[in-house]
Structure formats: C-alpha cells, structure tokens
Amino acid sequence: MMKGIVNGGSTADRRRSDRVSGESAPLRYALALLLWACGGGEVGGPRPELPGVASVEVIPGATLIVGEGGEADFRAVARTGTGMAVSGSLRWSVEDPEIATIVSEGAATAVVRGVAPGVTRIAAAVDGVRGEARLEVFVPEEVARYEPGRSYFGRNGYVEYIPGDMGIVLSAPHGGALLPAEIPDRAGGTHVTDTNTRELALAMRDALLELTGRTPHVIISHLVRAKLDPNREIVEAAEGNPYAEQAWREFQAWIETARTTVAEDFASGLYLDIHGHGHAIDRLELGYLLGRDDLNLTDTALDRAEVVSRTSIRTLAERSSLAFSQLLRGEMSLGGLLEAEDVASVPSPADPSPGDAPYFRGGYNTREHGSLAAGETVSGIQIEHHYRGVRDTDRNRRDYAARAARALRRFMLEHYGEHNAGIGGRSPP
Known part of the structure; x- marks a missing residue:
C-alpha cells in the first residue's frame, strides 16, 4: 500500500471537493486534505482517497558505469494519472545480476554496482506498476604499454x-x-x-x-x-x-x-x-x-x-x-x-x-x-x-x-x- 493512499473520506468532504469547479485533480485532492485536516469532515474520519499509481519513472533513464566495481545512483518517482507525485516504498531489481547488482536501496533510491561489461535494465516497482532505466557497464581495455602506430x-x-x-x-x-x-x-x-x-x-x-x-x-x-x-x-x-x-x-x-x-x-x-x-x-x-x-x-x-x-x-x-x-x-x-x-x-x-x-x-x-x-x-x-x-x-x-x-x-x-x-x-x- 502506498504511503498517503488510504481508503475512506466522508460524504461531506466529497461534496465540498465536487463544488471546486475548474481546478486540477491534484489541487482538488490538496483542498480535500486541507478540509479534512481543519475538521471539515466527520471528526476523526478517514483521509480522502487519493488515486492509484499510474507510472513509475526511474532517474536517470540511461546511464553508464565505467569499470567493474563502479557505482551509479538511481531514484524513482511514482505518479498518478494526472502526473501528481506520490510517495511509497518501491521494490528495486536488476534484470541481469551478472552485469550489475544493487548494493543499497531506500524507499525511492538505489545504488547499483557494475559487475561485468554489458547492458541491462534497472527496475523500480510499486502496486504492480513498474519503471525501468538502461544501464551499461563499460570496462576499458587495459593497456600495459601503448604500441606506436596502432590505433x-x-x-x-x-x-x-x-x-x-x-x-x-x-x-x-x-x-x-x-x-x-x-x-x-x-x-x-x-x-x-x-x-x-x-x-x-x-x-x-x-x-x-x-x-x-x-x-x-x-x-x-x-x-x-x-x-x-x-x-x-x-x-x-x-x-x-x-x-x-x-x-x-x-x-x-x-x-x-x-x-x-x-x-x-x-x-x-x-x-x-x-x-x-x-x-x-x-x-x-x-x-x-x-x-x-x-x-x-x-x-x-x-x-x-x-x-x-x-x-x-x-x-x-x-x-x-x-x-x-x-x-x-x-x-x-x-x-x-x-x-x-x-x-x-x-x-x-x-x-x-x-x-x-x-x-x-x-x-x-x-x-x-x-x-x-x-x-x-x-x-x-x-x-x-x-x-x-x-x-x-x-x-x-x-x-x-x-x-x-x-x-x-x-x-x-x-x-x-x-x-x-x-x-x-x-x-x-
């Protein structure tokens, strides 16, 4: 369950929200939450219901780790269908753990370490909605001695x-x-x-x-x-x-x-x-x-x-x-x-x-x-x-x-x- 996404909301709250004409969905939700916090609904009543997650964006969408053991930071943002960011605990995963591995993760962040050369994808998911990013691990050629004339x-x-x-x-x-x-x-x-x-x-x-x-x-x-x-x-x-x-x-x-x-x-x-x-x-x-x-x-x-x-x-x-x-x-x-x-x-x-x-x-x-x-x-x-x-x-x-x-x-x-x-x-x- 996403943090901040709860069931309920009083009938009075919904009426007040419906009377706010011409406003965007995120603003209506914010007004509803404000009314609830100020006692505009039933005393002790539940928060108004927010919409579910429609998309997850992993940032950056593509990145490069240079060298085995190199690391990259990722973060993820979950959004509603109207584009409003919502908080929540995301599950991180790597498509190919032989190329990269997650070494630490938080609710919306992860640190990924390169293991071997190749290309894989990093994913963050919540409530069945998944976002991905491209990750390449590039290992430069080790040259002990450069040979004149060779490219x-x-x-x-x-x-x-x-x-x-x-x-x-x-x-x-x-x-x-x-x-x-x-x-x-x-x-x-x-x-x-x-x-x-x-x-x-x-x-x-x-x-x-x-x-x-x-x-x-x-x-x-x-x-x-x-x-x-x-x-x-x-x-x-x-x-x-x-x-x-x-x-x-x-x-x-x-x-x-x-x-x-x-x-x-x-x-x-x-x-x-x-x-x-x-x-x-x-x-x-x-x-x-x-x-x-x-x-x-x-x-x-x-x-x-x-x-x-x-x-x-x-x-x-x-x-x-x-x-x-x-x-x-x-x-x-x-x-x-x-x-x-x-x-x-x-x-x-x-x-x-x-x-x-x-x-x-x-x-x-x-x-x-x-x-x-x-x-x-x-x-x-x-x-x-x-x-x-x-x-x-x-x-x-x-x-x-x-x-x-x-x-x-x-x-x-x-x-x-x-x-x-x-x-x-x-x-x-």
Whole structure:
C-alpha cells in the first residue's frame, strides 16, 4: 500500500471537493486534505482517497558505469494519472545480476554496482506498476604499454588514440562525423564542424613520418561537435549525457597519456591542437592564449614576465635564449618557420599581430595541456587553419602537411634538440 493512499473520506468532504469547479485533480485532492485536516469532515474520519499509481519513472533513464566495481545512483518517482507525485516504498531489481547488482536501496533510491561489461535494465516497482532505466557497464581495455602506430579506441569508437614515438602531440577535437542517437545534440555552445581537420591531423602525421621516420601522438574525436565539444570543460562539452562525458574523459585522458609519454621519453615536447576557422583572411592563426591586445603590443611590452606567465608556451619561453616576442613572431618562431614554407600565419615576421581582425587565441585544450602552469614541460599551441588551399582537398591537405612537417622539424631542432626532433629518420628534401 502506498504511503498517503488510504481508503475512506466522508460524504461531506466529497461534496465540498465536487463544488471546486475548474481546478486540477491534484489541487482538488490538496483542498480535500486541507478540509479534512481543519475538521471539515466527520471528526476523526478517514483521509480522502487519493488515486492509484499510474507510472513509475526511474532517474536517470540511461546511464553508464565505467569499470567493474563502479557505482551509479538511481531514484524513482511514482505518479498518478494526472502526473501528481506520490510517495511509497518501491521494490528495486536488476534484470541481469551478472552485469550489475544493487548494493543499497531506500524507499525511492538505489545504488547499483557494475559487475561485468554489458547492458541491462534497472527496475523500480510499486502496486504492480513498474519503471525501468538502461544501464551499461563499460570496462576499458587495459593497456600495459601503448604500441606506436596502432590505433586504440574508446567506447563505441568515439575517440581514437594513435601513439607516436617523437616529442609532438596532435589532437583534432572538432572534425568528427559520428551522429549516435544515444547522445542528443547539445542545447548550447558552438556546433560548427571544423571540416577536414581530422584528415588534416592524419596528413600531418604521415608527413612527419615521411620526413623523420617517426610519428607524433594523435588523438581524434570522431563525434560531430553538436554531440560533443572536447575543447570545452565537461559541463559545456557534454551537457550531462553520460556517453558524451565518457568520450570527453577518454579524449582528455589520452592527451595526458601522450604528454606524459613525451615528458618521460624526451623530457619536454610540443602539443598542437588542430582546428579550422572561417575568418575572411586566409592565414593560420597560432594561439598561445594571448589575445589581440597582447599581440598588438610592441616587442618590449610583449617581453614582460607578466605576459609570459599567461602563455601556453611558458616553459619553452622561460628556457629559450630568444626574447619572448621573437619566440612568438621572429624568424625562428613557428609562424616564422611556416612563413618560410610559404604558409601565411599570424603571429609571424610578416604578420606580427592580428590587428582588429578576428583571431582565435586558444581554448580549453591549449590551456589544460600546454605549459601555462609552472613546471609543465610540454608546451602547447592551437593552430587554426583556413579552408581554401589547406583543408579543402586531399592534395592541398597533403601539400600543407609536408610544409608544416618541415617547419615543425626545424622548430623542434631549434628549441628542443635533435633527439626530440626525430633526427635519424629520412633526410629533409
């Protein structure tokens, strides 16, 4: 018997309730209870009868437990046919106890623990009415040692990690194409896909392999940006969807795995977040977490320690023999070396600042995985690529990738040393 659902109610009470015209059922019940409590019915008479349970909702309706022994919380709400919530003691059950088990439960809550990989259903029932929720237990592959060149995939192939063997890490967060129904489109944020940036990152990998005999680490999100934005913190990136949250965690974790490997193998390295922009000027935009106002400064003002402390290449700047302004836009800056390969970039010697034009300074990934924090040994740069002549065709992507590979090799030689730059592979053309 549900708590609060009792038999009885005086005739006088029912008449009073019937005279309340145009009111919703829940309000009529509330008025009846108020009259009963105030003595409007027979003294000591029973409470008015409430309707029975029509539905039970289990919340969340679908969720994910990651790893054997992981846990998830559920709650249930019983409702009448008019949608009014009523209290009561629910009975919880798991469809397949070999996948998950209930470890604790209350009148309307339950804690469920994952036992083994698979999909099952969690149910809550009262008075013969039952509600269910989908539960998946996902156990990631345990990798003792990542093998360079092999692709590793997260849950449902939403995220891919290709380990490398040089001191460069590439990520492509916004070039995916997968549209799984289990992840709804995000209500907020930007949904525009950075077209062909996934292919561009892979072309850059191939070009570095051809040039040096070694490969960078590559992390790719295969989800369209409307489903997940891995270049945002998790709340905005996934909007609470458990499957999108898992993909976000995989993407971020594999960047950290790659950075850790680079730090262990080479002591320091470079992280590049690969994007595409639609601005009017056809040039690469190199983001160091510094805005237009910063880059529009003179070299002397740009060289101040206060500015250096706010950049994603802070550690590189502190260790470099070059002035910071020269590291950003001098001949041996990444922009300068790209310019030498006939790839227009800002900042660079020919284009030292964006002026009043739109410019992307770098986002979440550059901030989290660069060397903004003191002591981080892997510095980071966001590269925004224009479309025409760079991302638009396979031929142009490969031509750009070859130029970028030569610029990156020279940058690594200049600022990180021969070992990190992949010396020992093929000679540059």
